[in-house]
Amino acid sequence: MSxxxxxxxxxxxxxxxxxxxxxxxxxxxxxxxxxxxxTTIELCARYGLLDGPGVVRIAPQAAEPAYLERFHDPAYLAVLRRASGGVHDVAALARGIGTEDCPVLRGIWEFCLLATGATQACVAAVLDGTARRAFNLVGGFHHAFRGRAEGFCYVNDAGAAIEDLLARGLRVAYVDLDAHHGNGVQDAFYAEDRVLKISLHESGATLYPFGGAETELGAGRGLGFNVNVPLLERTDDEVYLETFEALVPPLLEAFRPDVVVAELGADAHVSDPLSHLRLTSGAYYRLVERLCALAPRLVGLGGGGYDVFRAARCWTLAWAAMAEREPQDGYAGLVGGMMFGSENDGLFDRPSPTTGAAKDRARAEARRVVEFHRRSVFPRLGATSP
Ligand SMILES: [Zn+2]
Structure with missing residues (x-):
């Protein structure tokens, strides 16, 4: 790269x-x-993760509207801007604004510009030598499409960042760990072979946006560059990490991205009220550690997470992994490959494994999807199984 x-x-x-x-x-x-x-910043401060060698804090500026125009239809942005002033009309509704998920909110335009500016600052930080990894907690709005709002997302900051990176001639891997399928990013780059899209999510059979099947493999020259990993309800740390390891490292090693953009939605956590996966905070630590090891440059984006305190714990651990710090905590080491804490109020959750027939089903389905991608995607990308 550059x-x-x-x-x-x-x-x-x-x-x-x-x-x-x-x-x-x-x-x-x-x-x-x-x-x-x-809440995340407060927790990071409590665990001593905000200063010291190797870390830097940056206050973002609002993005210029032109940065959003890299991704979005300008006519859609004009509608969003009007809605932000309180205009609630048919034109807005036709673009997905004014729904229960994406209500007309005064100031949403300025919020979107600032959130996107934070993601733009992540891109700048990893390209100009400020840091190897950068984290925007209020980013990862992966459900916004080029021309409409959806799923709490009005603009797609991840998509704008990917366009920015592509315009610089860079290869991008987008890895989406949010419980929901990254439909807006998939749709925008479906025919693009310079962006490898990987989304692990709860199956569309049981969760919005009700798509994201493994058979959606990309189109045209992008065929094989869209890798969906739908998981069953109650998929736990063990099955999720096994699935991640089977697919993500070999695909990233074969694709050789210059930058990895990661959507780190914390709504796959066992306590999340909107989804039905069963990850613990320790899984987020482990997953981000692995992404850091695999990515030459990493842009981390917050995404979903609807249990406020537990999402903040997951992202505190994600930040600790990026900063290569071990938070001093009830952390009690490794047991069976899983981290756990001895106290409920620490950053690491107690293990929360799924058992019985539900576990067998979740594992069998995940292994079926892994095999599907080993046959269909691996040969196309030149990836080899570990
Ligand atoms: Zn989500």
């Missing part, structure tokens, strides 16, 4: 945040709470 490869980054990780993002309110009845970001 000069970024020859100059070692000054820091391991950059945390991009302003409290202005955390203060934006979707309304009491809406499950999306930007406040999670403030």
């Amino acid at each position: 000069s970024a490869e020859t100059v070692p980054p000054a820091n391991l990780a950059a945390l991009i945040h302003t409290d202005e993002l955390a203060r934006f309110d979707y309304g009491d009845d809406h499950p999306f709470k930007p406040l999670r970001a403030r």
Whole structure:
């Protein structure tokens, strides 16, 4: 890639945040709470993760509207801007704004520009040598399409960042760990072979957006560059990590991205009220550790997560992994490959394995999907099984 490869980054990780993002309110009845970001910052401070060698904090600026136009239809952005002033009309509704999921919210335009500016700052930080990894807690709005809002997402900051990276001639791997399928990113880059899309998510049989089947493999020259991993309800750490290991490292090693953009939605956590997966916070730590080891440059984005406190714990651990710190905690080491804490109030959850027939079903389905991709995608990308 560019000069970024020859100059070692000054820091391991950059945390991009302003409290202005955390203060934006979707309304009491809406499950999306930007406040999670403030809780994460507070937890990071409590565990001593915000300063010291190897880490830097950056306050983002609002993105220019032109940055969003890299991804979005300008006519859609004009409608969003009007809706942000309180205009609730048929044109907005036709673009998905004014629904229960994406209500007309005063100031949403400015919020979107600032959240996207934070993701843009992540891209800048990993390319200009500031840090090897960068994390925007209020990003990863993966359900927004080029021309419409969907699933709490009005603009797709991940998509705009990917367009930015492509325009610089870089190869991008997009890895989506959110419980929901990354439909907006998939749709935008479905025919693109310079972007490898990998989404692990709860099956569309039981969760919005009700797609993301393994058979959606991409189109045209992008065929084989779209890898969906639908998982059954109650999939736990053990099955999820086994599935991740079987697919993600070999695919990234074969594709050789310059930058990995990762959507780290914390809604696959066992406590999440919207999804039915069963990850613990320790799984997030392990997954982000693995992504850090595999990615030459990593842009981490927050995404979903509807249990505010537990999402903040997952992202505190994600940040610790990016900064290569071990949070001093009830952390009690490794047991059977899984981390656990001795205290409920620590960052690491107690193990929460699924048992019995539900576990057998979840494992069998995950292994079936892995085999499907080993046969259909691996040969196309030149990937080999571990
Ligand atoms: Zn989600």
